Amino acid sequence: MTDLDLRSLRLLPGDEKVVDKEIALLGFELGGQAYVPTPDRVTVALKVAQTVSGAVLHLRFAAHLTGPCVRCLAPAVLDLHIVAHEYQGSQPVPGDDLSTVYVEDDVLDLSQWAHDEVALALPEQILCKADCAGICPTCGKDRNLEPHTHEQSAPDLRWQALADLRDELTS
Numbered sequence: 001m002t003d004l005d006l007r008s009l010r011l012l013p014g015d016e017k018v019v020d021k022e023i024a025l026l027g028f029e030l031g032g033q034a035y036v037p038t039p040d041r042v043t044v045a046l047k048v049a050q051t052v053s054g055a056v057l058h059l060r061f062a063a064h065l066t067g068p069c070v071r072c073l074a075p076a077v078l079d080l081h082i083v084a085h086e087y088q089g090s091q092p093v094p095g096d097d098l099s100t101v102y103v104e105d106d107v108l109d110l111s112q113w114a115h116d117e118v119a120l121a122l123p124e125q126i127l128c129k130a131d132c133a134g135i136c137p138t139c140g141k142d143r144n145l146e147p148h149t150h151e152q153s154a155p156d157l158r159w160q161a162l163a164d165l166r167d168e169l170t171s
Contacts, residue, residue, distance in 0.1 A: 002110045004046065006088075006103065011050035018047045023110050025063060028119065035067035035078070035126065037118075044114060054089040054098065057108065063118050070125045071134035072142050078126055084117045 002023040009017050023044055025037040044061040060083050069076040089098035102113040133143035138150045155163070 001112070004108045004110055006048065006055060006106045006108055009048055011048060011055070013050055013052045016047060016049035018045060020045055021110060023114055025118065026111075026115050028065070028122070030067075030122070030126070031070065033068050033070075035065045038064050038066050042114075044110060046108075046110065054087060057086040057088065057100070057103075059084040059086075059110075059113060059117065061114065063114075063121075065118075065122075065126075067126060069128035069132055071127060071132045072144055073135070074128045074132075074142070074144070076126050076128045078122070080118060080121045082114070082117045082121055084113065086113070 002021060004019065004021065009019070011017060020043055022041050024041050027034055027036040027040075029035070042061050042063060044059055047058040047060075049056040049058070063080045063082060065078040065080070067076055067078075068074070086100040086102060087098065088100050088103045089096075102109045128144075133147065135141070136143050136148070136150075141148070
């Protein structure tokens with residue numbers, strides 16, 4: 001966990017300061033699959049702008065995640081460019097919009113903020129390529145490597161009684 005004591009910046013209203021800090025990024029588990037940041041340590045640029053009523057926090061960094069494609073399980077790489085903003089009031093009241101959950105007693109939890117921002121930037125599906133064809137549900141072959149189709153199979157005779165009932169009810 002990487003923290004930054006905001007008081008150590010000694011900013012007056014109207015001042016701003018940019019701090020580059022190396023933090024550890026934690027991995028994610030999505031759908032039972034692990035997605036790991038590589039490298040696991042990244043340098044973030046934090047800009048703190050002090051106002052009369054609080055501080056405006058700007059976070060910027062790049063993250064590189066690797067893990068399996070959700071369609072074919074081949075290695076997938078995801079490059080994210082994170083830009084995030086938070087506000088911390090000088091007299092925050094818990095639960096109001098003038099405080100951030102990442103600051104407690106003037107100490108900013110950079111690791112948690114970065115982790116949450118990466119989670120928010122993740123796409124719905126992590127794919128090896130945008131047009132990934134996935135794995136064939138019939139034979140289990142990777143359709144990216146072997147594009148193919150299967151002939152229509154005969155209907156399962158165990159369902160015939162239900163098909164007859166459907167036909168009887170709809171006629």
